[in-house]
Amino acid sequence: MKETLTPAMRQYYEAKKAYPDTLIFFRMGDFYESFGEDAKIIAKELEITLTARGKDRSGKRMPLAGIPYHSIDTYLPRLINKGYKVAICEQLEDPKQAKGVVKRGVVRVVTPGTAIDSSMFSDASNNYLMAVAGREIGKSSRNAKKEIELGVSFLDISTGEFLTTQFQDSENFEKLLSELARMRPSECILPPSLYGNSDLTDRLKAQTIVQEFAPQVSEIEEAAERLKAHFKVATLEGMGCEKLDFAIYSAWAALEYAQTTQMRELSHINTLRTYSNSEFMILDSVTLRNLEIVKNVRDEGDANSLYRILDCTKTPMGSRTLKKWLLKPLLSVEKINLRLDAVEELVENPLLRYDLRSWLSEVRDIERLVGRIVYGNSNARDLISLKKSLDVLPLIRDSLMETAKSDLLKEIAVGLASFSELEDLTETIDRAIVDDPPVSVREGGMIKPGYSAELDELRDIASSSKQWIANFQQKERERSGIKSLKVGYNKVFGYYIEVTNANSSQVPEDYIRKQTMANAERFFTPELKEKESLILTANEKAIALEYEIFTEIVHMLSAHSRELQEVAERTGLLDVLAAFAETAENNNYVRPQLTDDCRILIRDGRHPVVEKTVSSGFVPNDTEMDCKENQFLLITGPNMAGKSTYMRQTALIAIMAQAGSFVPASYASIGIIDQVFTRIGAFDDLASGQSTFMVEMVELANILNNASPRSLVLLDEIGRGTSTYDGYSIAKAVVEFLHNRGKVGMRALFATHYHQLTSLEKKLKRVKNYHIAVKEEGHELVFLRKIVPGATDKSYGIHVARLAGVPEKVIERANEILKELERENVLEEAEDGENGKKRKSRSSARYTQMLLFDPGSSSGNQLEANRPSPVEAALKKLNVEEITPIEALNKLYELKKLLN
Ligand code: ADP
Ligand code: MG
Numbered sequence: 001m002k003e004t005l006t007p008a009m010r011q012y013y014e015a016k017k018a019y020p021d022t023l024i025f026f027r028m029g030d031f032y033e034s035f036g037e038d039a040k041i042i043a044k045e046l047e048i049t050l051t052a053r054g055k056d057r058s059g060k061r062m063p064l065a066g067i068p069y070h071s072i073d074t075y076l077p078r079l080i081n082k083g084y085k086v087a088i089c090e091q092l093e094d095p096k097q098a099k100g101v102v103k104r105g106v107v108r109v110v111t112p113g114t115a116i117d118s119s120m121f122s123d124a125s126n127n128y129l130m131a132v133a134g135r136e137i138g139k140s141s142r143n144a145k146k147e148i149e150l151g152v153s154f155l156d157i158s159t160g161e162f163l164t165t166q167f168q169d170s171e172n173f174e175k176l177l178s179e180l181a182r183m184r185p186s187e188c189i190l191p192p193s194l195y196g197n198s199d200l201t202d203r204l205k206a207q208t209i210v211q212e213f214a215p216q217v218s219e220i221e222e223a224a225e226r227l228k229a230h231f232k233v234a235t236l237e238g239m240g241c242e243k244l245d246f247a248i249y250s251a252w253a254a255l256e257y258a259q260t261t262q263m264r265e266l267s268h269i270n271t272l273r274t275y276s277n278s279e280f281m282i283l284d285s286v287t288l289r290n291l292e293i294v295k296n297v298r299d300e301g302d303a304n305s306l307y308r309i310l311d312c313t314k315t316p317m318g319s320r321t322l323k324k325w326l327l328k329p330l331l332s333v334e335k336i337n338l339r340l341d342a343v344e345e346l347v348e349n350p351l352l353r354y355d356l357r358s359w360l361s362e363v364r365d366i367e368r369l370v371g372r373i374v375y376g377n378s379n380a381r382d383l384i385s386l387k388k389s390l391d392v393l394p395l396i397r398d399s400l401m402e403t404a405k406s407d408l409l410k411e412i413a414v415g416l417a418s419f420s421e422l423e424d425l426t427e428t429i430d431r432a433i434v435d436d437p438p439v440s441v442r443e444g445g446m447i448k449p450g451y452s453a454e455l456d457e458l459r460d461i462a463s464s465s466k467q468w469i470a471n472f473q474q475k476e477r478e479r480s481g482i483k484s485l486k487v488g489y490n491k492v493f494g495y496y497i498e499v500t501n502a503n504s505s506q507v508p509e510d511y512i513r514k515q516t517m518a519n520a521e522r523f524f525t526p527e528l529k530e531k532e533s534l535i536l537t538a539n540e541k542a543i544a545l546e547y548e549i550f551t552e553i554v555h556m557l558s559a560h561s562r563e564l565q566e567v568a569e570r571t572g573l574l575d576v577l578a579a580f581a582e583t584a585e586n587n588n589y590v591r592p593q594l595t596d597d598c599r600i601l602i603r604d605g606r607h608p609v610v611e612k613t614v615s616s617g618f619v620p621n622d623t624e625m626d627c628k629e630n631q632f633l634l635i636t637g638p639n640m641a642g643k644s645t646y647m648r649q650t651a652l653i654a655i656m657a658q659a660g661s662f663v664p665a666s667y668a669s670i671g672i673i674d675q676v677f678t679r680i681g682a683f684d685d686l687a688s689g690q691s692t693f694m695v696e697m698v699e700l701a702n703i704l705n706n707a708s709p710r711s712l713v714l715l716d717e718i719g720r721g722t723s724t725y726d727g728y729s730i731a732k733a734v735v736e737f738l739h740n741r742g743k744v745g746m747r748a749l750f751a752t753h754y755h756q757l758t759s760l761e762k763k764l765k766r767v768k769n770y771h772i773a774v775k776e777e778g779h780e781l782v783f784l785r786k787i788v789p790g791a792t793d794k795s796y797g798i799h800v801a802r803l804a805g806v807p808e809k810v811i812e813r814a815n816e817i818l819k820e821l822e823r824e825n826v827l828e829e830a831e832d833g834e835n836g837k838k839r840k841s842r843s844s845a846r847y848t849q850m851l852l853f854d855p856g857s858s859s860g861n862q863l864e865a866n867r868p869s870p871v872e873a874a875l876k877k878l879n880v881e882e883i884t885p886i887e888a889l890n891k892l893y894e895l896k897k898l899l900n
Helices: 007-018 036-046 069-081 174-183 198-205 220-231 245-262 285-291 306-310 316-327 333-348 350-360 366-375 380-403 407-417 422-432 453-480 501-506 526-558 561-587 643-659 682-688 693-706 724-740 755-763 797-803 808-823 844-853 870-877 885-899
Strands: 023-028 031-035 051-055 061-068 086-091 104-110 129-140 145-156 161-170 187-190 209-212 486-490 494-500 512-516 520-524 593-595 600-605 621-625 632-636 667-671 675-680 712-716 747-751 767-777 780-789
Touching (some): 007 023, 007 086, 023 069, 031 036, 031 069, 036 069, 104 245, 129 174, 145 245, 174 198, 174 285, 187 198, 187 245, 220 245, 285 643, 306 316, 316 561, 333 407, 333 643, 366 380, 366 526, 366 561, 407 561, 453 486, 494 501, 494 526, 520 526, 621 643, 632 643, 643 675, 643 712, 675 693, 724 755, 808 885
Parallel strands (some): 129 187, 593 667, 632 767, 675 712
Antiparallel strands (some): 051 061, 086 104, 486 494, 512 520, 767 780
């Protein structure tokens, strides 16, 4: 059948064979064409017309879909973002000069994780490729659970950033998945051994695009050699990973994958950094989601995320650094204080901050500019952007040199100063490149006069020729007597003399006919022809020379890519510090104290995001936690009281503090937290579509297994997704377990509507009850948003229902049912802590109800005293069956008065 194929189609099938799981964009003239199954996919995904042409191998009509070559930037990202890989098959020679069929070949493969075109990702995020390598390291004897040694690397080829780490993980890859959640790579490559683990690939696929990739280099030693060769170093020691086999191998896999897709050396990837997660606070994927650190739960955008509230950075490097800091808060008090010292200095020196920030706003995305420059797809505009960015760095450096007192700011200044060629580079660009160069680098117009004598000369020839042409036109008009005679130029025919048909009788003898138009005739003379070739060659030469000069400058800059990347990194760092200071001032934050003990003390803490959204004013609250009496805070209160907000604000304040930011409070002291766990009961989780009780329990198991004494655990309505008895029992067991685990339990905040749980305070000595105060005013429930010690007795669900406008009939009936249930004493079997034997206690609900009315009297003693109080006496007299809700409310008022 092959004979039926055209030569071009034969080329297409060759490309397809070499890149089987990849869509082929096959360049034909002004179009990228796709054929067969590819065409069907592309037509569907890009919503373009599917046509058919010619015949395929089996003689059927061949489906075809094409996009104009100049719209590749709009169409390609749409395919990539949907997870397709695209191989770009270009014409390798000029079709005009080609003999026979034009040579074609794949010049690069575009994949999500190796995209370099800025249209494929946002400025504010890194675009990471993630590579994993690993090996099972046997089972620990006791529970036969497999341990796995994993190396994980992240490579952003648009910025040149390259990171690697190695750790041991459990059989179910918790750590790997949490790393993935933090770094959010756009693509993950797995070796066949791991790709074969369908459980792992499925879970990875839920979060990113996963590809199987077997590096050509299969030995770890060989991979290490290749890496050393790439970085031109004798040992990987300086990069910190020489002993970490899997870190090395995963790094190589990432680099090899990037090189094979890009089909070139990636010399702007200058360093590999080894990091260890033991330096950072761990935030697993569920916690990141629940706390809305970088994106919100609602639409996954960054609106209302912590990142968005804090991001007033001026540069893309700053935004990206900020994200990294929020996703990886530090554990070392010393390192955090380095950041905080710098932020404090910038808060206290608003003039310095103002200057720095206005300079920073001139700085473009240096990292990605350098990426493009080294990569070879920059244009003269990129050089101007780079120049403008580098122009302000000396100002920043000098100002910091002069004023900076904090170590980190001083370090930034010294770092900027160590790049001694900085001024030379900007000066060269300034001398060479015009201020507003064209997009194309192949059409001239980029280089300033005076930069190259040779170029100036060529341009002189061209421009003096223009004068010559003008004179020539004048001369010919006079000679022929044709006033309308024109000398013109077009790309195909070159220079010509145009005479309208009306004057054709006056055309001089020596004119040679060139082209016939509708109402004119075009001619040339030997003299004009000669000049034409002079001008054209001068022009052509000038354009070629401009390109040559541009390339020289690009090479000069590429040679400094390492220094430029370092400068970019420092700029990002400075930008975040200045942004933290700016936000601190605008939002009225304070500097937190960090300690190595386990105390958390927050005065007037606020939720950084919610405080921006409540119009009535946010009510600040205190938090006090430690490993003694206040290790475990049980928080009750009606729906909508502010329990979830309160718990999250505590975690967010700690995260901000450990990231180096000031915090929304009047005072905060944070005992370093190594990991925050948050679990939200299944009801709140409905939006994600996986709100099963099972998911809740799996996540809970993860906390119970992994939390350390330094962790902070937020449990929000755990156990809600099942029946009351189950839920209550699980919730209770969890409290007991977390409380008693090891010698020191982890700090935990537990919001629950099982108000019966509050009786645990008496039994477990490190548990403290808190509730969020509400006030009933007539039919209304007024939320005071204030956290106070002690417990509430009920969830006020029915009140909330009334607030929401549920018909009064339903409310009345609900109240009746509630009363019946309460009479049946559901869940009132409480244990007595003192003597350990079970007995029917006086209802814990009633016990806590007393507390609601009088938070001060938290001892149970008055209950033990059998003498009825006036309130109790009044209650006894009440015939509950016979009164209406309104009467009940009035009665409640009376009772309250009695209490006072
Ligand atoms: P819960 O978890 O108790 O049901 P939430 O924490 O979800 O309540 O809070 C409900 C709403 O109350 C929030 O969306 C917010 O608008 C408001 N809110 C919460 N805490 C405060 C506060 N401290 N000050 C002012 N408004 C608050
Ligand atoms: Mg809640």
